[in-house]
Amino acid sequence: MTEEENPVVMELAEVCKSYPGNPPVEALRGINLVVRRGELLALVGTSGSGKSTMLNIMGALDRPTSGKLCVDGQDLNNFSDRELATLRGSRIGFIFQQFHLVAGLSVLENVSTGLLYQGVNRPLRVQEATQLLNRVGLGDRMTHLPHELSGGQQQRVAIARALMGDPAIVLADEPTGNLDSETSEEIMDLIHQLNEGGSTIVVVTHDGELAQSLPGVVTLLDGVVKSDSRTQ
Amino acid sequence: MNEVNDSSRVALSDSLRVGTLGLRTRKTRTLLTALGIAIGIAAMISVLGITSSSDAQLQAELDALGPNLLEITPGDSFTRSEVVFPPHVSDLVQRIGTVESSTAVSQVEAAVRRTEFIPEQQTGGMSVLAVEPEVFPMVDAVLSSGVFLDSSSVMVPRAVLGAKAAERLGINSSLDSPQVYIDGTYFTVVGILEPAPLAPNVDRAAMIGNEIATELYDSELDPSLVYARVSDDLLDDQRRLDETRSVIAATVLPDAPTEVSVSRPSELLAARSSTQDAFTGLLLGLGAVALLVGGVGIANVMVISVIERRTEIGLRRALGALRGHIRFQFVCESALLAALGGLGGVLLGAMITFGYAQSQGWVISIPASSLGAGFLLAVAIGSIAGLYPAARAARLDPAEAVRPRV
Numbered sequence A: 001m002t003e004e005e006n007p008v009v010m011e012l013a014e015v016c017k018s019y020p021g022n023p024p025v026e027a028l029r030g031i032n033l034v035v036r037r038g039e040l041l042a043l044v045g046t047s048g049s050g051k052s053t054m055l056n057i058m059g060a061l062d063r064p065t066s067g068k069l070c071v072d073g074q075d076l077n078n079f080s081d082r083e084l085a086t087l088r089g090s091r092i093g094f095i096f097q098q099f100h101l102v103a104g105l106s107v108l109e110n111v112s113t114g115l116l117y118q119g120v121n122r123p124l125r126v127q128e129a130t131q132l133l134n135r136v137g138l139g140d141r142m143t144h145l146p147h148e149l150s151g152g153q154q155q156r157v158a159i160a161r162a163l164m165g166d167p168a169i170v171l172a173d174e175p176t177g178n179l180d181s182e183t184s185e186e187i188m189d190l191i192h193q194l195n196e197g198g199s200t201i202v203v204v205t206h207d208g209e210l211a212q213s214l215p216g217v218v219t220l221l222d223g224v225v226k227s228d229s230r231t232q
Numbered sequence B: 001m002n003e004v005n006d007s008s009r010v011a012l013s014d015s016l017r018v019g020t021l022g023l024r025t026r027k028t029r030t031l032l033t034a035l036g037i038a039i040g041i042a043a044m045i046s047v048l049g050i051t052s053s054s055d056a057q058l059q060a061e062l063d064a065l066g067p068n069l070l071e072i073t074p075g076d077s078f079t080r081s082e083v084v085f086p087p088h089v090s091d092l093v094q095r096i097g098t099v100e101s102s103t104a105v106s107q108v109e110a111a112v113r114r115t116e117f118i119p120e121q122q123t124g125g126m127s128v129l130a131v132e133p134e135v136f137p138m139v140d141a142v143l144s145s146g147v148f149l150d151s152s153s154v155m156v157p158r159a160v161l162g163a164k165a166a167e168r169l170g171i172n173s174s175l176d177s178p179q180v181y182i183d184g185t186y187f188t189v190v191g192i193l194e195p196a197p198l199a200p201n202v203d204r205a206a207m208i209g210n211e212i213a214t215e216l217y218d219s220e221l222d223p224s225l226v227y228a229r230v231s232d233d234l235l236d237d238q239r240r241l242d243e244t245r246s247v248i249a250a251t252v253l254p255d256a257p258t259e260v261s262v263s264r265p266s267e268l269l270a271a272r273s274s275t276q277d278a279f280t281g282l283l284l285g286l287g288a289v290a291l292l293v294g295g296v297g298i299a300n301v302m303v304i305s306v307i308e309r310r311t312e313i314g315l316r317r318a319l320g321a322l323r324g325h326i327r328f329q330f331v332c333e334s335a336l337l338a339a340l341g342g343l344g345g346v347l348l349g350a351m352i353t354f355g356y357a358q359s360q361g362w363v364i365s366i367p368a369s370s371l372g373a374g375f376l377l378a379v380a381i382g383s384i385a386g387l388y389p390a391a392r393a394a395r396l397d398p399a400e401a402v403r404p405r406v
Helices: A051-058 A081-091 A107-118 A122-135 A151-163 A181-196 A208-212 B012-019 B021-025 B027-065 B089-094 B163-169 B210-216 B238-252 B265-308 B310-318 B323-360 B368-395 B398-402
Strands: A008-019 A025-036 A040-044 A066-071 A092-095 A169-173 A201-205 A216-221 A224-228 B069-074 B099-108 B127-131 B143-146 B158-161 B179-182 B185-193 B205-209 B223-230 B260-263
Touching: A008 A051, A025 A051, A025 A224, A040 A051, A040 A181, A040 A208, A051 A169, A051 A201, A081 A092, A081 A107, A081 B310, A092 A151, A092 B310, A107 A122, A107 A151, A122 A151, A151 A169, A151 A181, A181 A201, A201 A208, A208 A216, B012 B021, B012 B323, B021 B027, B021 B323, B027 B265, B027 B323, B027 B368, B069 B238, B069 B265, B089 B099, B089 B223, B089 B238, B099 B210, B127 B210, B158 B163, B158 B179, B163 B185, B163 B205, B179 B205, B205 B210, B223 B238, B238 B260, B260 B265, B265 B310, B265 B323, B265 B368, B310 B323, B310 B398, B323 B368
Parallel strands: A040 A201, A040 A216, A092 A169, A169 A201, B127 B205, B158 B185
Antiparallel strands: A008 A025, A008 A066, A216 A224, B069 B223, B069 B260, B099 B127, B099 B223, B143 B185, B158 B205, B179 B185
C-alpha cells in the first residue's frame, strides 16, 4: 500500500463515546482508525452505527469519553475548548449534507468565511476564495446569493469553503444526501478530483454503493469498526 | 507540524460586517424592532427638548423684563380693602438706598368702553390705571403701535392700551386715532402695547396720565401698585434682597408692614417653571418605560434570531469561531439594531421639539447633550438586551447545531 509512506493526519485510538442516560448509550466502543495524508476514505454504516458521533469526534466538535484523538500528531485531549475551535478552523474542513451556506451572504462571502476566524485579512480571504471558486467551477457565480443557486452549485460552494486554508483533513457528511443522482455524480467527481489534487477526504455515508466507489472503505457497526478495506 | 495558534482574532471591520448580517437579511423585522427603541428615545428627547425650549423662552422673557423688578401691592385679599398706600408712596420707596427707581400706578374707579352706548357693566375685566410716564420703561413695555404717554400727554385725554385690553376693545392699531370712552370723556388711543406676560395688570389696562385722572375722576388717587427696580448686585444675595423687601414694606406702611406684599414676578415665573419640572419628570419616566419595552422587544427578537440561526452558529463554530466571536456577533447585532432605533429616535425627537417650539413661537433649544445621551442610551440598552441571546448563542453545542434536520 502506497499510503503507508504518507504521514498520519488523524489517528483515533480506543475512542469511546457514551451519552448519559439510564442505561448510558454507548455510541462508540473502542474505535481505532488511522487516516493518512492524501487518502480518500468512506466511513459507512447504517443509522445508529455511530457514524454521526464518529464525525463529531473526528471534527473536534465533540470530545471522546475515553481514548485518544490525534490530529497532525497532536493529542487533542490536552486541548482547551478555545484551542479545539481554532484547530477546527485551521486544520479541518467540513462539508454538510444540507450545505449550511449562510443566507444573505454572497457566494464569495460564504467561501471567505472559511478563513474569517483564523485572523486572515479580508483581501487574502477574498483572493483564496476566488481561486477555490474557480477550481470548483463557480467562478461566474461569485456575487450570487445561495438561494439563487441549484443544490449542486450550493454544495460546490460549501466544498470551496471547506478547502479554505488548506485543511489537513476534509470531513464530508453525506455530501450527496440532498442531491439527485446526476448531481451526486458530479459532486463525487469533484471530490475525486480534489483528492487527486492532494486533499485528504473522509466521506461519511450510509450509501454502501457510494462507499464502494472510494479507494478506502471503513464500515462501522454498533460503535465498532467492523471492517477496513485497507487492512484486508 | 502545524502549531495550533490560539490568537484567533477577527478584525473589527469583519466583526461589524458579520454583526449587520441579521439586520440586512431581515429588514422589516429590523425596522419594526428599531421603531420600538426610536419611540422611547424620541419621547425622551422631545420631552427634554420641549422643556428646554420652554425654559429658554422663560429665560428670554425674564431677560426682557429684567430680574430686578419688584411689584409692591397691598397685602392679601383678606385685608386688602382696608390697606391703602400713602399718595406719594413711590417717592418713599425711591428713597431706599438699594432701590434704583420706582413708580406707582393707581386704580381709577371708572370703566373703559368702546363708546358711551355700551353698558357700563360690560367692562370685560379691563381696568383703568392712572400712571406716570416712567411706568413704561419700568416694566419694559414694548409698543406694537403708536407711542407711550409722555409728560405732556398725561395731562390730556390720551390713553395707552395693554395688549389684552386693546384686543377686547377691538382696537388693533393706533394709526387712525381710535377713541375709547372712560366715564364721560372720550380718550384718544395713542399707543398699544405688546403682551407683557410678567405684568398682567398692564396687559388688561387702559392707561391714562395721573394728572388727567385726578382732574376727571378722583382728586385723591390711591396708589394700588408700585413697581420698583432694585440694584442688580442684590440679585446674587438672597439675604440682602430679603432685607430690601422688609425695608420696602416698612417704608410703605410703617404701621402694618405685614400687610404689604413685595413680590418678584421673575420668581413667580421661575416657580411656575419648577412645577413644570415635576411634570417633565413624569413624562421622562414614561419615555423610559417606552425605552424599556423597546429593549425587551430587542431581546425577544434576538432570542428568535438565535433560534432561527442555529445552523449558522454551528457552522461558524465548525469554521473555528470561538464562543466569544459568536457572543460578540449577537451583542453587536443587538447594539446596532438599537443604535439604528436611537438614531431614528434622536431625529424624530428633534423634529417634534422643533415643530412644537415653532408652533408655540418659542426659542428653539435642543440640548446637544440629550441627543448624544439618547443615542448612547439606546446603544447601551441594545447591548444589554443582546447579552442573554448572545450567551445562548455562544452556549450552543456546535455538534448539535450542525446536525442535519429533517
